[in-house]
Amino acid sequence: MIQLFHVSKNFGPSIALNTIDIKIAKGEFVFVTGPSGAGKTTLLRLIFGAEKPATGHILINAINLNRISRSKLDLLRRKIGFVFQDFKLLPKKTVFENVAIALEVTGFRPKVVKKKTHQTLRLVGLAEKEKAYPLSLSGGEQQRVAIARAIVKDPLILLADEPTGNLDPDLTREIMTLFKNIHQRGTTVVIATHSRQLLEGTDCRTIVLNQGNISGDTR
């Protein structure tokens, strides 16, 4: 599903990723971990096509991102859900609108948009907060809105960047359960996190990044 061949990425002189190779199969649940600055976010952004690799090739669902046109990338992104570290919610839109936007851009009929958005918000436990505005929500609730927006279009791949960043342990567990549920439905899930706590006792595949190099892979 996700394949990286000799991928490097640098920002000026600083090297974020140093010729790495990764293969993630369809339906896998993978953690990407490592200290801050290791290149986790950069890796996710590369997979999402938000950054271009300096060298190497990235294949998503057998499509080479180097060879893809701008409009094809837009279409591909509809199959990838991304939970951003800073959520990227629109403060002037309601929770419902924030989630519905991901369906609206794909041209679904309004009826379908409504139905699916309601469903997804129920799934993340925010059915009561549909009409609220993001800034009136707690951190955990905002996080769940961001997740709802990422999964509302039933993506093939779900990428999440530090999704439990500053949540308390109870909320963290709740969110992880949510990801597991999404994984159950067949979605390939990749979660970047620097939290050891999150990985404790997990039997999921874990890729460890260190200063742009892969220093461990539990596969």
Added chain:
Amino acid sequence: MGLRFYFLRQALLNMKRNVTVHILSLGTIVASLLILGAFLLLFGNLSNWLRQWGTALSMSVYLKDGTSAYKRDKIDSFIRGLPGAQIRRFISKEDAMNELKAALREEAGFLERLTHNPLPASYEVVFEASRTEEIDPEKIKQQLEALDGVEEVQHNRQWLKRLEGVLDVVSLIGYIIGGLLCLCVVFIVTNTIKLTIYSRRDEIEILKLVGATDWFIKLPFLLEGMMQGILGGGLAILALFLGYLAFSAKKIYLIGPAPLEFVFLPVGYVAIVFFLSTVLGIIGSFIAIGRFFDV
């Protein structure tokens, strides 16, 4: 179906959110188009009047003093031989003087002190309207002036030629000003749309991140520019029409005894102004959306 409404709703939402900017720019657009429309209106009427006046061809054939009756007969029959020509009347020296006195009324006193009548006798000749096209007034003027006893020939097309020259210059200036005004409208629309794009840049970033195509994002802005053009054009035409109504209530007696008819822009011109402003709106917003940041 839902998508079309989405774009329209977005465009309207943009306008609502930046209502001050839109009103300001709309005002400027209307003003620009109004100047353009007013110019078209005046120019159109001016050339109308000129055409009406120009299609009728008339001549004054002035005679030398002391032209004998025999010579006058020859001139008379020559004129009658011209295609479509008709002698409306012969004005003798005395008639001319009397008419001048009548025209001057109280101020006519100084004419009494003249020892002789300086005014020439003349024929007033008109040509049938249907045949004026085939007549070359300059040629006839030359032929007539070659006749013995004819002092000078004047025809109304001499004046027309000069006025048409003036009109050409005026229309050239009109084109230049019109072009500048159009540029001005495009510039205003471009900047307005740039502002609304700027005010929505966070949303645009997110739209791109959730997989919106470029056109999905651009279309509402294009619609927004188009609506500015449509609104601007419509309001300008309305304002022009109201101005015309107020102005045309007073009949204008500029030249001649008949009041000149002041008409509004023909429907075709109204359509052109409207179409132009719509196109300018689209061009303006097209320029504004041209450079979209990559995410």
